[in-house]
Amino acid sequence: MDQSRVRPGARPVTAARLLAMHRDGELVAGYRQVRHLLADATSEDIQRIGRLLARLDVEEVLQRHPDVPVVDVAITGHGTVAPLVTSLTAELARHGLLLRPYLSTFDGYVFDLADPASTLYAARPHLVLCVLDPMIVFDELSTPWTPSDVESVLARKLATLKQLVCTFEAASTGVLVLNTLPLPHRYAAQLVDHRSRARLGAVWREANTRLLSLAATHATTVVIDLDPILAEGVRGEDVRQSVYAKAHLSPELLAAYARPVGHLARNLTGRTDKCLVLDLDQTLWGGVLGEVGADGIEVGEGYRGEAFASFQRVVRQLGAQGVLLAAVSKNDPGPVRAVLTDHPRMALQDRDFVRVAANWRPKHENLAELAAALNLGLDSLVFVDDSAYECGLIRHELPDVTVVRVDDEPARHVEALLRDGWFDVRELTAEDARRAVMYREELDRKDFLTSFGSLAEYLRELGVRVELAAVEDADVARVSQLTLRTNQFNLTTERLQPADVRRRLADPAALTLAMRVGDRFGDNGLVGAVFAHRRGDALILDNFVLSCRVFSRGVETACLSALLGHARENGLRQVVGRYRPSLRNAVVKDFYPRYGFVLDGTDDAGTTFRHDLVDIVASPEHLTLTTSFPMSLEST
Amino acid sequence: MNTIDDFVTLVRDELGLPVTAENVGRSLDEIPGWDSVHLLWLTTTLEQATGNPVSLARALEARSLEQLYRTAVRP
Numbered sequence: 171m172d173q174s175r176v177r178p179g180a181r182p183v184t185a186a187r188l189l190a191m192h193r194d195g196e197l198v199a200g201y202r203q204v205r206h207l208l209a210d211a212t213s214e215d216i217q218r219i220g221r222l223l224a225r226l227d228v229e230e231v232l233q234r235h236p237d238v239p240v241v242d243v244a245i246t247g248h249g250t251v252a253p254l255v256t257s258l259t260a261e262l263a264r265h266g267l268l269l270r271p272y273l274s275t276f277d278g279y280v281f282d283l284a285d286p287a288s289t290l291y292a293a294r295p296h297l298v299l300c301v302l303d304p305m306i307v308f309d310e311l312s313t314p315w316t317p318s319d320v321e322s323v324l325a326r327k328l329a330t331l332k333q334l335v336c337t338f339e340a341a342s343t344g345v346l347v348l349n350t351l352p353l354p355h356r357y358a359a360q361l362v363d364h365r366s367r368a369r370l371g372a373v374w375r376e377a378n379t380r381l382l383s384l385a386a387t388h389a390t391t392v393v394i395d396l397d398p399i400l401a402e403g404v405r406g407e408d409v410r411q412s413v414y415a416k417a418h419l420s421p422e423l424l425a426a427y428a429r430p431v432g433h434l435a436r437n438l439t440g441r442t443d444k445c446l447v448l449d450l451d452q453t454l455w456g457g458v459l460g461e462v463g464a465d466g467i468e469v470g471e472g473y474r475g476e477a478f479a480s481f482q483r484v485v486r487q488l489g490a491q492g493v494l495l496a497a498v499s500k501n502d503p504g505p506v507r508a509v510l511t512d513h514p515r516m517a518l519q520d521r522d523f524v525r526v527a528a529n530w531r532p533k534h535e536n537l538a539e540l541a542a543a544l545n546l547g548l549d550s551l552v553f554v555d556d557s558a559y560e561c562g563l564i565r566h567e568l569p570d571v572t573v574v575r576v577d578d579e580p581a582r583h584v585e586a587l588l589r590d591g592w593f594d595v596r597e598l599t600a601e602d603a604r605r606a607v608m609y610r611e612e613l614d615r616k617d618f619l620t621s622f623g624s625l626a627e628y629l630r631e632l633g634v635r636v637e638l639a640a641v642e643d644a645d646v647a648r649v650s651q652l653t654l655r656t657n658q659f660n661l662t663t664e665r666l667q668p669a670d671v672r673r674r675l676a677d678p679a680a681l682t683l684a685m686r687v688g689d690r691f692g693d694n695g696l697v698g699a700v701f702a703h704r705r706g707d708a709l710i711l712d713n714f715v716l717s718c719r720v721f722s723r724g725v726e727t728a729c730l731s732a733l734l735g736h737a738r739e740n741g742l743r744q745v746v747g748r749y750r751p752s753l754r755n756a757v758v759k760d761f762y763p764r765y766g767f768v769l770d771g772t773d774d775a776g777t778t779f780r781h782d783l784v785d786i787v788a789s790p791e792h793l794t795l796t797t798s799f800p801m802s803l804e805s806t
Numbered sequence: 807m808n809t810i811d812d813f814v815t816l817v818r819d820e821l822g823l824p825v826t827a828e829n830v831g832r833s834l835d836e837i838p839g840w841d842s843v844h845l846l847w848l849t850t851t852l853e854q855a856t857g858n859p860v861s862l863a864r865a866l867e868a869r870s871l872e873q874l875y876r877t878a879v880r881p
Contacts, residue, residue, distance in 0.1 A: 189819060218820060221847070225822035225839055252843040410862040415846055 184211045185218065192222045201231050201238065205266040206569050217425055220260030228270045237753060238268045241435045242344075244290050246274035246282045247301030248309075249418040250411075254301065257425040261432030265441060276416070283334040286341035296438055298338070299347045299431065302331075302381075303418035304354055304407075317361070317369040324377040332384065339390050343670060345438065345596075347431060349394040350378040352406035352419070389668040392434060392596065399426045433591040440654050440665060443572060443592040444546055446488060447537060449555035450499035450506065450528075453576055453583070454482055454518065459505055470515025477580035482517035484584045489522050492602025493593045494544065494609055496525045498536045498553075503528040524609045533560050534567035543616070544609060545718040547657060547754060552592045554583075597668070599648040601695045611691040612719055618691075626792070629723065634793035636728050637686040640800045641699065645684050646671045648696045652715050657754035659698075659716040659726070661747070661761060662776065666701075678804040679703045685729055687720045694720055700733060704803040707743040709733075714747070714761070724790035730765055731789040732797045738783045740803070745783065750776030807855040813875045816851065831872040842866075845874065852878040 184207050191197050197204065208219060232240065241262060245251050255271050262269040272293040274282050279300050282290040290298065307323045331348065338346045353374045361367045378397075385393045400406055404422050411417040419427075436442060451458045455478050456468025468475040469482070489495045495518070499506060506528035510520040520526070525543065527536040533555075541548050549570040555561050561575045572592055576583045601608075618628070641649050646668050653666040666674075674680045685698030698716035702709055711733075716726055737745050747762040749755075763769065765787045767779035789795050807813060810830060817825045821844055823837055834840050849865045852874075860878040868874040 192819070192822060221820060222822040250843070252841060253846065411846055414862050414866055415842070417843075417846060421847070421850075 184208065185215045188215075188219050188222070197222065198226055198230050198234055201226075201235055201263075201268070202266075204263050206565070208260065208264045209565065209573065211264075213425065216260045216264070217257060217421075219263075220256035220258075223263055224256045224259040228268060231268055238266065239439045240268045240270050241297065241439065242270045242272065242293060242295040243297045243299060243431075243435070244272040244274065244282075244293055244295035244344075245299045245301065246279040246290060247299070247303065248277050248279060248306045249301075249303050249416045250276065251299075251301045251424075253417060253421050254299070254424045254428060257421075257428035258299075258431060261428045262435055265432055265436045265439075267432075267435055267439060267441075280330060280334065283338055283346075286337060291341050294343070296344050297347060297431070297435060298342065298344055300334070301419065301424075301427075302349050302351055304351050304357070305412070305416075305418045307351070308357055317366055317373055320370060321373040324373060328377055328380050331381070335384055335388050335391050339388055339669065342390070343667065344390070345434065345667065346388075346391045347394060347434065348381060348384065348391060349427065350381055350396050352396055352400055352423070354407055356409065389597075389672075394427060394430055396423065396427065399423065402426075430591050430594065433594040434596075437595055437654065438665060438667075440657055440663070441549065442595055442655065443493075443552045444550040444655070445494040445496060445524075445540070445544060445552070446485065446593070447496045447498050447540065447551055447553045448485065449533075449553075449557070449560065450497055450501065452556040452578070452580075453554055454478060454485075454497070455509075455516075456580060459501055459509065464505060464509050464513055467509065467513075469513070470517070474580055475515070477583070479515065479517050481580060481583040481587075484587065486518055486522055488593060489606060490603070491593070491598055492595075492605040494606055495523045496527070496540055497523055498527045498533050498540070500530055500533070501528045522606070524606055524613065532563065532567075534564055537564065537568055537571060543613065545658075545721065554587060595651070597647050597651075599651055601648055601651075604695065608692065608694055608719065615689075615691055629790075629792040631690075632723070632792070633690045634723050634725070635688045636725050636793055636795045637797075638683055638700075638729050638732055638795065639686075639798040641671070641675060641682040641684045643675070645696060646675070649682070649684060649699045652696070652699050652717060653713070656715050656717060657752070658718050658757050659721065660713070660752070660755050661711075661715070661758055662713045662750040663752040663755060664701075664713050664750075674701060674703075677703065679705070681709070681800065681803055683729075683733075683799075685716065685725060687723075687725055689723075698725065698729065700729065702733075704742070707741075709737040709742050709745045709803075711745060711747040714758075724793055726761070727765070727787060728789040728793055728795045731787050732795060734765075734781060734783060734786045736797070736799050738786065743783065745781045746770065747779045747781070748776050749779070807852065807879060810872065810875055813852075813871070813879070816855075817848070817871060820851065821847070825871060830875075831870050833869055834871065837871075848874060849878065 188207050191200050245254055252273060259269045272295055274290055282288050306327055307320060310323050311319055358367055358370055361370055382393045382395060385391050404426050405420050406423055407418060408420045448454055456474045457466055459467055468478055470479040485495060525540055537551060541551060548568050552572040552574060553564050554574045554576060556576045561573050564571050564573050574586055576586045650666050650668040650671050674682045681702040683700040684696050687694040687697050697720045700714050701712040734745055747767055749759060762779035766785055767781045770778040770780040811827055814825055814827050814830055817823050823839055845865055849860050849862050853860050856879055864877050865874055868877055
């Protein structure tokens with residue numbers, strides 16, 4: 171059940187405020203507020219507001235708010251897919267994004283995706299949703315039919331889909347989203363013997379398995395498994411809409427499907443959350459520690475204690491996949507530390523958290539400090555608390571933080587946290603598994619820093635090692651992820667999918683370099699990348715990306731110095747760099763001029779700088795740099 | 807849902823379509839922004855509002871919002 175429905179007071183405010191904005195014609199002007207108003211909305215309201223938002227003129231919204239990120243989504247499929255537009259409009263609005271939909275013609279998916287010259291490809295969508303429904307199979311059967319007939323049709327469809335996926339991979343720079351096929355009861359029940367019915371189920375699921383496997387072998391394809399949604403009790407079809415309007419998936423199913431797609435769009439635009447910040451009392455364990463003491467809190471034992479323990483295990487599961495965990499609690503620090511280190515039934519322990527802030531200060535101050543210490547934007551935090559007051563405070567003081575309110579039923583905490591895929595990514599990398607360790611090392615570095623008189627002395631002692639080398643196949647996922655996750659030190663904020671990175675690796679004129687950094691505290695791993703290409707006697711720096719974890723250590727200076735030197739040694743005459751401002755990358759506005767580049771020009775796409783390779787900045791003395799450049803580049 | 811005015815308000819507030827009591831009888835094709843998908847949603851909503859089943863096949867044949875209203879509320 172949707173928990174927000176039992177939250178008193180939330181719904182009327184959201185719905186009424188948005189409806190008033192619609193009636194007053196203020197939705198365009200107030201588009202930025204929509205995101206915050208939808209934060210607490212029920213699924214029902216999201217649908218309702220989606221219908222109103224879908225009527226807005228995208229270009230008008232953009233004119234009013236030029237920096238709202240637009241996501242171009244093409245929707246195609248077998249049946250009527252238009253109802254998806256409203257759900258998707260609202261889901262993207264929840265993330266502060268603006269949907270520009272491209273709706274294909276009815277049953278047009280094969281034509282759309284098979285022809286690289288189709289209007290779908292011409293629209294250059296970031297995302298292509300190819301909505302598959304069971305009628306792609308049953309529409310092709312004649313009566314009477316057997317499970318073997320279904321199997322043959324499924325085999326043909328899978329072969330077609332596989333071809334479409336391959337064509338897509340070559341023709342588009344976007345991401346293709348497929349989905350598994352629900353098996354409607356009204357077809358399964360047409361087989362009167364259990365043996366045949368079981369066989370139908372088997373061939374059907376084999377086809378779904380093969381569909382899901384397409385994602386493993388095709389980097390540009392995502393397959394959404396509808397089974398977990400159906401298992402929650404969402405009906406697969408509205409039979410009247412299927413029969414009369416060819417809308418073969420129910421509106422509720424399409425709405426549920428739109429949610430992970432919204433998170434995919436969030437991920438593609440570099441907005442995936444990175445840190446889960448948890449309250450403790452009544453959120454991670456039952457009871458108030460200050461009142462009942464460590465022995466009295468509910469965790470691991472008793473009905474409620476079991477529920478809290480299973481929530482903790484889910485949090486730990488997320489932490490093991492690269493989500494940073496932190497705790498912010500109004501408590502004395504001593505007892506909290508004691509529970510986190512010694513309590514025998516806690517699934518989560520001190521070492522699972524990158525930071526535990528137990529004090530009596532307002533929570534928004536703790537959250538802001540946490541974000542600063544981890545060098546993350548506030549929009550990277552997800553805050554979970556059972557207190558309406560604390561949730562309201564964070565919404566008010568730090569509107570960019572995602573707030574998840576849990577209630578007094580701990581068995582529902584897991585559902586509340588996982589209802590949205592705040593931490594959804596396309597693919598995990600080796601860095602993800604080590605992320606918490608690396609952030610903890612980073613906090614150790616900060617403590618180490620405070621023990622030194624000067625930064626220079628600190629840096630010398632830190633023993634920074636930097637390796638700049640050509641990107642290899644095994645690095646592709648991580649390099650793509652860096653362009654997607656990095657918002658601050660990202661000179662042009664050009665987001666690259668794994669396939670885009672591969673395209674660069676295959677281009678003889680392109681130079682794609684990875685930066686790896688380590689120091690006495692440990693390895694930071696692959697934390698930066700340079701994307702460049704040669705044109706005539708110039709090396710063009712398309713982008714320069716560095717993770718915020720390794721700021722202020724001279725890493726960028728060392729790499730730029732090496733890159734300029736490499737260009738000069740190869741007989742090039744100049745290096746050109748570009749800066750394109752975004753909401754978050756002002757920190758690198760002067761990156762190129764700081765290192766001897768001169769201003770070359772400014773246009774809508776940003777500012778261009780040029781270096782004549784005469785006077786090249788030296789690499790900082792406190793670090794050791796090793797480079798391994800590929801052979802000389804071809805010119806385009 | 808007692809009157810056609812209630813219905814017009816529903817269409818304006820829920821679908822964001824510029825319909826008034828005066829022009830509710832015009833052809834669906836003449837309503838700016840009209841999409842046949844709206845019919846599906848309106849039919850479901852009318853069923854919920856009135857508590858009576860509406861024939862979707864009939865509703866899909868409606869040529870105006872007024873006709874749809876009469877099909878659903880005053881069959």
